[in-house]
Amino acid sequence: MNKTIVIVGGGAAGLEAAAALGSSPHHVLILEKENKTGGKLKNWHHLFPNFADASEILKSLEKTLPLNNSEVKYNSDVFKIEQMDGNLIVLLKKGEKIKADAVLLATGFDLFDAYKKEEYGHGVYKNVVTSAELEEMFAKKTFPEQLKDGTPKKFAMVHCVGSRDKKAGNMHCSKLCCITGVKQAIELHKYLPNSSVYNFYMDLRMYGQHFEEIYQEAQEDYGVKFIRGRVSEIAEISDGRLQVKAEDTLSGRPMKMIFDMVVLMIGMTPAASTASIAQSLGLPKTNAGFLAPLHQHLFANETCIPGLFIAGTCREPLSVQESITDARAAALKIIEWLKLKENN
Amino acid sequence: MEQEGKKRIWSEYQKEIADDHYFYVRSCIRQTFFPGSETTFLRILRDELSRDVYEDARHTTCTGIGYHSDIVPFETIMTIAARHFALMTEAGYVNFVPSCVTSFGIYTEILDTWKHFPEMEAKARDFLWTATRREFQTPENLSHTSDVIYKFRNQLASSSKHQLVNKRDGKPLKVVEHIGCHYAKMFPKCGVGGAEFPAVLSGMIAAWGGEVIDYPERRHCCGFGFRQYLIKANRGYSLSNSKKKFESMQPYQPDFIVANCPGCTMFLDRWQYTIAEMEGITYNESGKGIPVLTYEEMAGLVIGYDPWVMGLQMHQISVEPLLDKIGIVYNKKDKYLGSKRQYIGVPLQPLFLLQ
Numbered sequence: 001m002n003k004t005i006v007i008v009g010g011g012a013a014g015l016e017a018a019a020a021l022g023s024s025p026h027h028v029l030i031l032e033k034e035n036k037t038g039g040k041l042k043n044w045h046h047l048f049p050n051f052a053d054a055s056e057i058l059k060s061l062e063k064t065l066p067l068n069n070s071e072v073k074y075n076s077d078v079f080k081i082e083q084m085d086g087n088l089i090v091l092l093k094k095g096e097k098i099k100a101d102a103v104l105l106a107t108g109f110d111l112f113d114a115y116k117k118e119e120y121g122h123g124v125y126k127n128v129v130t131s132a133e134l135e136e137m138f139a140k141k142t143f144p145e146q147l148k149d150g151t152p153k154k155f156a157m158v159h160c161v162g163s164r165d166k167k168a169g170n171m172h173c174s175k176l177c178c179i180t181g182v183k184q185a186i187e188l189h190k191y192l193p194n195s196s197v198y199n200f201y202m203d204l205r206m207y208g209q210h211f212e213e214i215y216q217e218a219q220e221d222y223g224v225k226f227i228r229g230r231v232s233e234i235a236e237i238s239d240g241r242l243q244v245k246a247e248d249t250l251s252g253r254p255m256k257m258i259f260d261m262v263v264l265m266i267g268m269t270p271a272a273s274t275a276s277i278a279q280s281l282g283l284p285k286t287n288a289g290f291l292a293p294l295h296q297h298l299f300a301n302e303t304c305i306p307g308l309f310i311a312g313t314c315r316e317p318l319s320v321q322e323s324i325t326d327a328r329a330a331a332l333k334i335i336e337w338l339k340l341k342e343n344n
Numbered sequence: 345m346e347q348e349g350k351k352r353i354w355s356e357y358q359k360e361i362a363d364d365h366y367f368y369v370r371s372c373i374r375q376t377f378f379p380g381s382e383t384t385f386l387r388i389l390r391d392e393l394s395r396d397v398y399e400d401a402r403h404t405t406c407t408g409i410g411y412h413s414d415i416v417p418f419e420t421i422m423t424i425a426a427r428h429f430a431l432m433t434e435a436g437y438v439n440f441v442p443s444c445v446t447s448f449g450i451y452t453e454i455l456d457t458w459k460h461f462p463e464m465e466a467k468a469r470d471f472l473w474t475a476t477r478r479e480f481q482t483p484e485n486l487s488h489t490s491d492v493i494y495k496f497r498n499q500l501a502s503s504s505k506h507q508l509v510n511k512r513d514g515k516p517l518k519v520v521e522h523i524g525c526h527y528a529k530m531f532p533k534c535g536v537g538g539a540e541f542p543a544v545l546s547g548m549i550a551a552w553g554g555e556v557i558d559y560p561e562r563r564h565c566c567g568f569g570f571r572q573y574l575i576k577a578n579r580g581y582s583l584s585n586s587k588k589k590f591e592s593m594q595p596y597q598p599d600f601i602v603a604n605c606p607g608c609t610m611f612l613d614r615w616q617y618t619i620a621e622m623e624g625i626t627y628n629e630s631g632k633g634i635p636v637l638t639y640e641e642m643a644g645l646v647i648g649y650d651p652w653v654m655g656l657q658m659h660q661i662s663v664e665p666l667l668d669k670i671g672i673v674y675n676k677k678d679k680y681l682g683s684k685r686q687y688i689g690v691p692l693q694p695l696f697l698l699q
Contacts, residue, residue: 115352118540123349233540235560236345238595243560 003101003338006031006090008078008277011039012320013312013327014106015061020331022066026338029098031076031090033273037062039108045138047320048176048183049210054139057320077273080280081308086341088307101341102307102334105277105291106327109268109313112162112170119233120158120264127242127261128234130161131180134263138187146240146260152194153260156244157181158231159201163267172288174267174317178204179211181265182218189222198225198257200246208319227255234262268317281305291315301330307341309334345558350541357528357538361495362439362485366397367432371444372405374606374638380655382443384640385489392503392647393496397441400431408446412570422464423471425454430472430480440483441492445605448488449526452534455482486534488527490604490639494536494544497551505648508554510599511671516555517599520634521545522589522612524605525565545602545639552646561592567615568607586615590627590634597628600635600666602642612636617660620696633661633697645672652678661697 003026007014010032021028036042041061044054065072080091081103090098114122114130122128127144129137137143147153159181163174178201185197204226206212218224229247237243242259270289278285283303284292291310294302301309311330312323366389370382389395407424410416432440442448458465465482472478493500508517523542528535537543540563546556567585572578589612593601603609613636620626620633628634636659637645644654651672656663657679667674682688 115349118353118538121349121540123352124346124541125349126346233563235562236558237560 002027003341004029004099005102005104005334005338006088006098006100007104007106008090009033009039009106009108009312009314010037010072011106011108011312011323012041012058012061013108013314013323013330014039014104015065016324016327017104017106017311017331017334018070019061019064019066020328021334022064022068022070024069024335024338026069026101028066028070029100030070030072031078031092031098032072032074033077035074037072040111040132041320043132043136043139045135046183046187048179049208049214051183051187054320061324079276081277082280083305086306088305100307102309102337104309104311104330104334105274105314106310106312106330107271107274107277107314109290109317110271112168112174112266112269114161114264114266116168117161117165117264120161120231120262121234121236122264125234125236125242125262127236127240127259128264129261130264130266131157131177131184132266134184138184138191143191144261147192152196153192154258155185155188155195155197156231156242156257156259156262157185157197157199157265158262159199159204159265160230161264161266162269164202170267170269170288172267172317173205175205175207176317176319177265177267179206179208179214181263182206182211182215182224184263185224186214186218186222189224196223196225198227198259200227200229200231200244202228202230229255268313271314274314281308283308286316288316301326301333307337309337350543353541354537354543357533357536357543359487359491359534359536360485361487361491361536362441363495364395364439365437366395366439366441366492367435367437367483368397368399368489369403369406369428369440369442369447370399371442371447371606373409373610374443377606377610378638378641378655378658380653380658381638381640384644384649384654385443385493387649388493388500388640388643388647392500398435398437400435403428403431406442406444406447406450408444408450409570409574411450412446413574419467419471421450422454422457422468423475425451426468426472426480427476427478429482430476430478432483433480434478438481438484440486441489442486443489445488445490445524445527446607448486449524449530451483451486452531455486456531458482488544488604490527490544491536493639493643494547497548500643500647501551504552504646506646506670506672508549508552508642508646508670510669512669516553517666517669518557518596519549519554520557520559520562520593520596520598520601521549522562522566522601522603522605522608524603524608527604545604548639548642549602552642557593557596557598559593559596561589564589564592566603566605566608566611568605568611573607573611582611583615583618586611587619590616590619593634594627598634599669600637600663602637602639604639609636609638613660617694617697620694624696626696630665631696632665635659635661635663635666637663645670648672650674650678652681
């Protein structure tokens with residue numbers, strides 16, 4: 001035995017897959033492009049639906065990393081993978097080549113670049129922030145000073161920014177932004193109890209366990225308002241607050257409101273860093289541009305390349321919980337594959 | 345307001361603007377509304393920038409107003425556009441420069457349609473041949489006249505006589521820029537700076553020393569809207585749109601408004617008079633209204649052209665307060681002289697917008 005398994009990406013899926021492979025006799029090498037593991041999870045404050053501390057989840061994932069047979073190589077940006085004599089050769093940008101018996105791509109996702117929705121003025125109006133930036137404010141407690149003067153504040157959460165939007169080039173639903181908007185609305189209320197939070201949505205997809213409950217809780221216990229309608233444009237007024245124009249499609253009327261801050265609920269898009277790897281192997285992609293599995297139902301973690309597996313958000317938008325489960329499934333498939341390879 | 349964010353957006357919308365040899369097509373309404381603007385454009389291009397600009401007297405209306413009012417069918421307007429391209433081809437030009445934003449939008453729409461539906465272009469060619477025995481090449485470059493002035497803004501700034509600066513306190517003049525909807529809202533890639541934060545006029549203002557005001561209703565339509573204005577019963581819509589903009593820009597106390605569309609310049613100017621007469625409201629502290637200029641007029645003032653030769657007396661809102669702020673010396677008596685220095689008469693005084 002003692003095969004080499006390379007995991008590309010040290011986020012939630014990569015870490016969990018390494019932990020799950022810990023009981024195997026194989027050598028597990030995580031290639032992390034940054035100087036620390038955690039991926040997007042390390043920038044998050046609390047996770048829906050139970051407001052779990054993201055840093056605690058990350059610590060747990062890192063703690064379970066087996067010390068005996070695993071290794072993390074930091075600042076290791078993979079740009080290409082080649083097939084050679086039944087093995088896979090992983091090429092790093094810094095010139096190194098690593099031979100692997102199996103490779104798991106856990107390269108994660110990119111956040112939609114909100115500036116592409118120019119009408120919302122992200123990057124132009126300083127009080128227009130993304131959900132990721134708000135999360136960072138929660139984590140680092142770096143709220144703008146004007147929000148802390150004790151007067152009631154008004155927040156708008158704009159859903160589906162860059163998701164289900166043909167104009168933005170993304171037809172897919174990122175599925176997690178709805179519940180993130182509800183979670184962050186509650187957190188804003190907790191942080192600034194006198195504030196009013198308005199969610200502008202197309203429809204709310206509360207698909208997961210306990211999602212519907214916190215959606216109700218947001219309305220009943222925190223007075224969060226939900227307006228069915230997309231925001232057409234945002235403009236800054238003279239005191240730096242924001243004028244938001246939208247249509248309330250339930251009442252059939254256009255509306256114009258002033259907010260202290262607008263939060264854009266940005267979706268998940270395929271990671272740009274994954275594209276060159278996929279291209280080098282000729283890996284097919286889904287319509288949304290994520291890595292396509294061999295079979296959506298039966299072989300969700302396998303690919304058309306023998307020995308190459310995928311897990312987590314590089315294959316579709318997934319929550320942290322779903323990514324972890326997905327990573328375990330992928331690990332199991334890798335062990336099966338290596339056994340099969342040895343027997344053959 | 346973060347300028348870096350705007351610059352990032354602008355970097356995505358840098359269009360190619362021809363450098364010389366323009367086939368110039370006039371607007372049918374600008375010549376009535378601001379008769380000196382198009383002449384000023386030609387004067388700037390020919391005299392200040394030594395550029396070659398060609399005009400053909402056989403050029404007609406693009407029929408855009410009829411098209412947007414559902415009177416002129418697409419096949420008809422397409423054939424008329426084809427005829428104008430034929431005039432350009434016959435004259436040996438490839439750079440097509442319309443003066444009107446509606447026309448610019450029409451030509452952009454037609455060229456884009458032909459790109460995606462070549463059979464439509466074939467149809468237009470067939471109609472034009474049947475009707476006139478003419479053939480044409482599509483333009484290599486289509487730019488609006490405001491694009492052309494934008495292109496040369498820094499060159500004009502280097503030889504300017506005046507700046508958009510208040511002579512009394514040395515501060516930049518606060519300028520509202522209004523972009524015609526048909527300039528970039530339909531095809532953002534065809535406008536300098538795109539549709540949300542267009543740079544075509546703000547670029548001129550910044551180059552000439554002014555300060556652009558970004559007020560909440562900046563992107564809102566002026567209210568012209570073709571059917572809103574053309575049908576008399578709908579004119580309240582047109583007026584209320586302009587009113588919304590005036591109320592939104594008022595707290596910033598703009599020194600003047602500049603627009604690149606005939607309808608916008610006309611209505612932002614004339615509706616101030618209408619609102620003043622109807623409600624006794626004016627939108628600046630002096631009660632004289634906010635002067636409205638075309639970009640050619642703004643350029644002409646910066647260069648040092650005589651305001652009355654440029655036809656600024658044709659504006660509803662008097663421009664004298666603005667001229668005084670910039671420090672432009674003008675002869676009050678010349679205001680009411682025509683192109684041949686004949687006396688053209690003094691209009692009646694409005695009740696509220698006192699001159």
